Amino acid sequence: MxxxxxxxxxxxxxxxxxxxxxxxxxxxxxxxxxxxxxxxxxxxxxxxxxxxxxxxxxxxxxxxxxxxxxxxxxxxxxxxxxxxxxxxxxxxxxxxxxxxxxxxxxxxxxxxxxxxxxxxxxxxxxxxxxxxxxxxxxxxxxxxxxxxxDKETFMSGGCALPTSVHAVERADIKLGYTVLVLGSGPVGINSIILSLMRGALQVLCIGAPETRLAAAKKVGASDILNFETHAEQQRLEWVLSQTAGRGADVTIEATGAAEAVVQAMRFTRDAGIVVIVGQYTDHGPTTFNPHLDLNKKHLDVRGCWGSDFSHFYRAAQIVSNEKRxxxxxxxxxxxxxxxxxxxxxxxxxxxxxxxxxxxxxx
Ligand SMILES: [Zn+2]
Ligand SMILES: [Zn+2]
The missing domain is CATH 3.90.180.10 (Medium-chain alcohol dehydrogenases, catalytic domain)
Incomplete structure (x- = not known):
């Protein structure tokens, strides 16, 4: 039975x-x-x-x-x-x-x-x-x-893999871009891998705890920062210092914390793209300044909900490829x-x- x-x-x-x-x-x-x-x-x-x-x-x-x-x-x-x-x-x-x-x-x-x-x-x-x-x-x-x-390799991506295929597709990453990933959980880790495949020059990751940040580094993040030991202003300065003072071309938010959505907007360069994928569950409201954080920055903020067969199919294909x-x-x-x-x-x-x-x- x-x-x-x-x-x-x-x-x-x-x-x-x-x-x-x-x-x-x-x-x-x-x-x-x-x-x-x-x-x-x-x-x-x-x-x-x-x-x-x-x-x-x-x-x-x-x-x-x-x-x-x-x-x-x-x-x-x-x-x-x-x-x-x-x-x-x-x-x-x-x-x-x-x-x-x-x-x-x-x-x-x-x-x-x-x-x-x-x-x-x-x-x-x-x-x-x-x-x-x-x-x-x-x-x-x-x-x-x-x-x-290999079943274990495929499952190490799990549901985070098709979710990240969708997020990276929404992020419209161009060759040579600097991508910032907020969050070092499974969606964050998969987004790092796929952003690099999509042609990012470097992927920065802000997350926690240290073990997950080490995993981010292992899969290709060029630099990592622990948000538990760095306040928002320090995180912003860290991102700016690696992007000629402009901010990331693309930021993928994969945190599960409402305030990270606003930080994603602030850490992104003017006319950049922000993808919100870490709010699948209702984590409550947050506030931002529409003039400073959105309109004046000419920002493109995109939600990303779930995944469809195309994301799942391509995820399975990528993990089934010996070289990838x-x-x-x-x-x-x-x-x-x-x-x-x-x-x-x-x-x-x-x-x-x-x-x-x-x-x-x-
Ligand atoms: Zn899941
Ligand atoms: Zn329908």
Missing amino acids: PVVAAIPKPNAPVELREVAEPELENDSALLRVDLSEVCGTDVYLQQGKLANVPYPLVPGHVSVGTLEKIRGTVSDINGNNFREGDRVTFLDVHRTCNACWYCLVAKTTTRCPHRKVYGITYGLDDGLCGGWASHVYLKPGTRVINLEA CSPWREIEVKKFGLGDANEALAEVADGRVLKALIDPRQ
Whole structure:
């Protein structure tokens, strides 16, 4: 019988439950989970900080596994049919409708009101829909990708990788740019790697704690600064001193702190671009001076919400490429069994571990 690690309700500890094996609908599959992940969003889910989440919830939105059973046909983007035994990953976003105003007119499927997300807006009542489990039920229409990458290397990027592909795409980085990344969590680290791939000359990173800053350095940040020991003015001076007094060409905010949004604007040069990706959860309001911080600077501030299939697909391709995957091999992961999910959440919440993975067979 499949086993899941579920959050019964907000602020309650994760508990193990046995769930009946689902009856497979036509063109669906049962995935045996090899690895899933624990990210900052899961911490907020446990704390009840996200709206419209159906508890009890099985977290784990990005996972790698082996197709154990297929009923009917499940095929990839190239039209190849999957077979039982294939190692795959899947896009956590399901049921993007391709029929609403956001999908068809705005062409922003991440804002489609019909989309559901495995491990976030699909609860346990919807079936085996989260990766903290022995099995996940891949409902009809789930976008499945054959995974050639080493599973641990792919999962070291986890959900932060497609999120960062989207953020870097929004950032419009040009060859030779100086990019500033605020935050040294998984999204910050992945944004450093991808900014360099996109052609940045140097990537600066302001974050904490020291272990995460060391990880930023390891994947290619040219310089790092600990925000816990440097006040805002010192951080600004540090950025200006490395950019001929102008500020970064592009700043990617990946912090989860509202005040960092304003700092991102202040640390960016006039006519630069700021991408806000670290406010997926509601971290409250902040204030800024519209004249000094925005209008006079002729700044372009862009929000970046979630990711779509194109980001996820390209993320999987990059990590599957022998020559491109090396930075992700530098990211340290720590594996936890299903029964240790509470400990994993605590370590992620405290920033003690950069990337925590769930190994259901551990
Ligand atoms: Zn839609
Ligand atoms: Zn996540």
